[in-house]
Amino acid sequence: MYAIDELPDEGLLGWQERALCAQTDPEAFFPEKGGSTREAKRVCTACDVRAECLEYALANDERFGIWGGLSERERRKLKRRAV
Template structure:
């Protein structure tokens, strides 16, 4: 059985910021819109979230391919990664 220490990282601690995230109190569908759907509501929530940086860092580190994370869409995160290279 795998446990949270398998890779030497406590997965619970890695995701602990999520309990403070405003998205945890919001309809998750806003953060995963249908293709071509609006991301405005999700980005508005993210703009005032105290753990936005941690969320974006998590998404970048884990190559999240869907949804709004840290106020950015998947396309915006790809662009950010390319600019960092």
């Protein structure tokens, strides 16, 4: 057992191992143009690392797929509002 301050460093992308999308069909998160994003967004809603995922996508200018529960278009809007 580790004390809370002795936990091993999971690294910068360690959150990805805890992401619910890692346990589901990846195709749902990268739908064809015009395809439904509903299934992916439903998974994101219940995910504990949703905020880290969205932060990563925004910081790395991810242009495809559902990240942190948002589509590429929704992330662009969010970035414009933040500027």
